[in-house]
Amino acid sequence: MRIRYFAWMREHTGCSEEQLALPAAVQTVSDLIDHLSSVSDGHALALKNRKTVRVAVNLTFAAPDTPLCDTDEVAFFPPVTGG
């Protein structure tokens, strides 16, 4: 699975993207956030406030209960501020 981070979440995790072999216990977006939060202090900080975590799965906005599979691209980012 390809994981991507944008804006201050990228700065906290220290990487713009990483590869992850999807653990069996991770079935939804919410599970993935729990899993990634244990990777490093930076990851934990980036994903700490669930209200500010926006998620896209395969380029479409996703919800905490969106199911995941190993070939998905999952992106984490803060609320958008374009325009």
Place this chain on the structure above:
Amino acid sequence: MIAACKIDISVGEDDFDSAVELEKLRSAGVGAIASFTGIVRDEATGPALIALTLEHYPEMTTSQLRKIAEQAADRWQLGAVIICHRVGRLLPEDNIVFVGTSSAHRKAAFDACAFIMDYLKTEAPFWKKEETTQGTRWIDARISDDEALKKW
């Protein structure tokens, strides 16, 4: 409606010329053209602004902007929609965004333009970072931008 409406999306570092984009919106049967141009302000939320850097999610940005334009075309009778959005490091008074709509009538053109901007503000994956005389900071999303969607 979607088939009849011409949609043109561009995202990149290069500047755009609002006058050129407006001219593209002119075509047979068009009675009204509305547009919005967003420009970098020279004051940040606090100290003086040096630059504004826009980051985005390239693979998602264009498809997301197209979805928003298609929603507008579904809802109003539009001849064309143009969305130009810049990314990278921008200076005060630089252009950031252009949204233009054409229609037979003014209300459709005005409303579709405002609708597209309101959705762009909350659903297009761009993030702004301010560089000021006192350091850098990511701009927070505004609750008022989410509130703006309720009227649609």
